[in-house]
Amino acid sequence: MPVLRQARLVLPDGLVENGWLCTEGERIAALGGPQQLPPPGPDGGQYNLSGHYVVPGFVDMHVHGGGGGAFSSGRVEEARNAVAFHLSHGTTTIMASTVTGALADLERYIAELAELVEDGVLAGIHLEGPFIARSRCGAHDPNLLRDPEPAAVRRLVKAGRGAVRMVTLAPELEHGLEATGLLADAGVIAAFGHTDATYAEANHAIARGARVATHVFNAMRPVHHREPGPVTAALEQEEVFVEIVNDGMHVHPSVVHLVYAAAGAHRIALITDAMEAAGSPDGRYPLGPLTVEVSGGAVRVAGTDTLAGSTLTMDNALRNTVLSVGVPIEQAAVSASLTPARALGLADRIGTLETGKYADLVVLDDDLRVVAVMRRGRWVHGMGATAHVPAVTL
Template identity: 55%
Template sequence: MSITLADARVVTPGGVHDGWLTIEDGRITHVGRGTAPGPGLGLGGRYVVPGFVDVHNHGGAGASFPTGDPEQARRAAALHARHGTTTLMASLVTAPLEDLARAASALADLCEDGLLAGIHLEGPYIAASRCGAHDPALLREPSPQELARLVKAGRGQVRMLTIAPELPGALDTVREAVASGVLAALGHSEAGYERTIEGIEAGASVATHLYNAMPQLGHRDPGPVAALLEDERVTVELVNDGVHVHPAMLRLAYRAAGPGRTALVTDAMAAAGAGDGRYDLGALKVDVTGGVARLAGEDGRLGSIAGSTLTMDAAFRRAVRELGLSLPEAAEITSLTPARLLGLDGHLGSVAAGKRADLVVLSDDLEVAGVMRHGNWITEP
């Protein structure tokens, strides 16, 4: 089946141009300028950007990936797909090893079916003092042998591990992750500048939600943020929801790392797309008020930030409006850079001939007007 999208403003890595594109068998075959050579679906001058790629996401639509429930996973993925995320990694949280293995095995089925792009283990090898919305009673010292068992349970679909490099056994576990084809991400950590560098040298190549759950920048004690930003081998995650990080610090990170090493993520939890209320995040309760998720305290007070209610289309809009990025720059950090991180940039991440037809149609005000995945409309414009 062949589809032509005409009268579009096509956002490519090289810029934005008035034009058209054709799609056959789920792939983009041509990207042209000006008037389409034949009949097609007219988009009325709306923008076409690549489908968003989210490598850190715990759920949405009231559903949670850490449960390992396939129906909840499908519901969460569907919510984010409607908001333009066509490639999605499911993030788990700290839990007993047997629960993590069970969830990884269940979600591996959805990865093999193509619904999910992989599994991210955020914990249990993180620092108690920086655990955020993770149950501190379930944290463990890193173990290469334990990680190998979790990777085996995930049948090759575990793609990322967040780990605190200062913990005993952490560097060996980073090496085990990398040897198993798993991205090692540094985060939820008390590590200083030097120890963070040791983690990178051991093979870590991602910063889990930079700034959050780690020591902050200091002019005498630079901490992990400086080490992660200055190393060209590291891709930095940023949560651009107006809550996790001030826009000035987002701009600072973007200027330091550049578009090629900056990946916007949602860190979304079940409340994304579901409204305020109380939700589960692993073993913990989370209260969402005004769209902000925080741990529910026993005395009624709210605790640490507990993920977000962000969707990638909102992150894209904020990148343009709050950070001052161009549309191609915003597309790069919401699609191409995270696709490259997963080794998928040859297949997706930009609007280009030969790539998969994962596309988002945006209105003048950058609201989602249509979403296509694998050449099929999820939401038709």
């Protein structure tokens, strides 16, 4: 029973100074503050954290790759490399996002990724495209976009054998509202993004079951004082979770601050939207069928100013939220862990430091940089860990 002592435990309602936490097997067995004595824990080791923060393991519900691996490559080892890279930055639960492609190619990628979901390496699959608006396609090949006809939507969901957990679509497309309802009825999260939807159209999608706004503000009709658009609809509706890419480039810190004031940490999910170049040098990289250029950490479609994903990691997203936006660490941790866990229906197992939940946690120093990562009660980074990514059950 490993025991972590002298820690600053980050809980949703505040910090516990000089706290302790012990694990048993895959789960958190107990935790407390200085007024309580932890169990001796001689069998699993004692870890004096010297005042470091302990936050719940990060949950990234929108990421395309990293560490030189892409989820849309069709190669399982690349996907495993991407998972290992983000795990070293504290992401203990990760959902693989695909990019727009031909239906046959997407079926193949989904089937390959489904194996990793079944093995417990991935929490699920997110389809970003091809059911999105040409006018807001961003880094998606406009020639491969299509209307979300029910047959096409069912075809891709079926390819995942239950692993497809979320689909982003533009609700203003001909079959957009029908597809939204179809997905919601099938237990798949319907997200609206890469969309030119009006305020009314977005609200219709929410009424049909849409529950996530994909990287809010980005690739989305902007707010106008006479046409509020999908951003305002998302922020108004309590049942909608809003994703934010907080890398300082996708959304200005002042706007992130505004979103926190409007929606609160309990509805904001920090995401990376990272692609394979995360953790790699600047240069040219593939993103699905397109080529992107990475310079100074910014990713753009080659030869354009269009942002194309990011090189962000979840630890940097949390740090930016605390240091650049001014959100208290306990609220930033909610957005990095609990909120996406709630969006994915996993909050009963992960997302907070809580007795009985899985022992997924990240140790951060005073500068909010990763010191160690534990997944399911095993150190997978720092504390003498190996790079092995354990299979788990969600």
